[in-house]
Amino acid sequence: MRKNFVSITGMGIISSIGDNLEENFSALINKKVGLDQISHINTIHKNKIKVGEIKHTNNELIDLLCFNKNENYSRTELLGSIAAKEAIKHSGIKSIDKFKTGLISATSVGGMVRTEKFYLNSNSDDNSKNYVKNHHAGRSTERIADTLNITDYISTISTACSSAANAIMLGARMIKSKKLDRVIVGGTDSLAKFTINGFNTLMLLSEKECMPFDANRNGLNLGEGAAYLVLESEEIINKEKKKVLANISGYANANDAFHQTGSSDKGNGAFIAINKAIKSAKIKKEDIDYINMHGTATINNDLSEGAAIKRIFDPIPPFSSTKPYTGHTLAAAGAIEAVFSILALNNNTIFPNLNFKNKMPELNISPVTEITQKNLKNVLSNSFGFGGNCTALIFSKNE
């Protein structure tokens, strides 16, 4: 039984509710939200929308990392490096080379956050001229790999808002197939003018704090952050007598194949992904104790995701979206919420779906709205993205 699992031995996170695991957990149980007006990005939408922004400037992040000040880092690279370093430390890894170690990172913004600064004035100095070299999404992964001294298998995934969940899934598969002994998986995305304006043209941004699954929800808050998990083979766990935080017991990826940006009313892609993930975990759907929902608070996502879980579960297990804490961190969301799911498992605590008041009339379902203690064994985490990409992950206690 144990053999089918891939173990998680370390985690790291930075989000608008904290710079590390401890701060994030403390914010979650104290209902301290990270949504506020934008301070670092000069955009005309500044005073209109609320976002989950990390308050540190890039220079402060460079100091935290003890990086060379003269280099031109993108914010995605800096956030990713902070979270990945914490994950390595948390796992107690002293030497990367001791085992075949890979890195799989997700991003959607990638180098765009730097490109948008230099695009139309790129001839001034070397740093700006070089923006083209650093534009590609893999650059942030390479920076993190160099920070951690990983030289072997590295990979970057971009499937919009399901990216990090796919990175976690791929990592688990690479361990199971013995292609890697150890892999750091997760994602990083920073706020950027590009995405703020993109979501704004689609009229998906909320001016208030978002209200997932509420009848009166009116859109999402963008956020930024990064999170990584350390996955290790059973061999390492035994050899090094490592403490296992949780296991990845199930996963699946499916496509909604309905519309480039909208989800189908019945949540077909989500339905397939969740069902397949449960099957791959070799558990019954009744064994799911809590669902950390994608729950972006857009009209379309919450209806579609709600419809999917209603079709699958009866009764529906306790569920919540943690997006009102952090905002929607796009390609990093799946990793940030994986960390929250594991914190939930480890502390037998369900984090509340803040700002919920009224049920959606179409579905008649209610999320958990208060901090709730419950014995949790299996947590399902959903991530869906543009392009119909749907991924479901199941995290289980190591018992």
Place this chain on the structure above:
Amino acid sequence: MNKTCYINSASSISSQNTFRNNNFFEKIIIHKEKIANAIEPNYSKIINPISIRRMSKITKMGIATAKSALKKGNIMMPDAIITGTGMGCLKDSEKFLKSIIENNEKFLSPTEFIQSTHNTVGSQIALNLKCKNYNMTYVHGSISFELALIDSQLLISENQANNILVGGIDELGGKIVDDTLVLENDNENGINVPLSEGSHFFTISSRKNANSLAILKGIEIYHKISKNDISNKLNLFLKKNKFNKIDVIILGFNGDIWDKYYKILTDNLFKNTPQVQYKNISGEFSTSSSFGLWLGLELIKKQNIPKEVSLNNIKSNKINTILLVNQFKGTQFSFVLIESII
């Protein structure tokens, strides 16, 4: 243990006349310009004309080659669609970015944003086929396509898929490409093949059929390899896949200073092996190595190495096994090994 992965079909749109053309070897184009645009087919016969209007070049190239590869591979509905793209939907990304800057964040087109995400091609293919199966996009510079291939191999081994559509796609953009050219031209050690674009799709299957071309024997990528270690790493790779002799080596020479990695191989380990380059005819782009694989399959089919790509004029009696090696500026290394089953 890896299960056998058969490459059952291949389709190419590139800066050569490669789409649905069996005679490409006879009319290889030598590009004189610094930018080589893809030679595109008439899409109206391949894609619904109503949808074509909004699609950018990368999506059109992607869908056309994906459909052609599926047709040749005799597959109606793949079990997985896996794409690799280094720069993604560059045209729409740049258009959207330019409007943000020039119009001070006003009057923006949602379509450009929607089509700027890296998974646009993979998801448009899924939409086009109504394919709800596994769908993944890799975006890591010059190993984007190889990462997609590794995932395909993994899915077959896990018994999660029998037929996979896998491809590499990149398009030329606007200012980002111009600025790249300036950087490369200012530098005497820069890339000296044209910057280009293209789309290459393949079907990979757990089953052999009458049209099967080759077996994907092995594939590996590395973030970094030192010059001293490249031969050793390659030897280990060949050993792991139980190969001691290969018939042809295809290398990603692009004229920049980092070609020194290839030189180490061509001067030593593979001195007496027929050596082939391709970026002189395909141009350089993040997924140009998918052109390399496509060329490898052509060599197997035709049993002939055109002079335009031959590096050392050594002839091989039979082109059965091919090793592909690529890297980009001393990072993003890939080794791919294929074996003919024609």
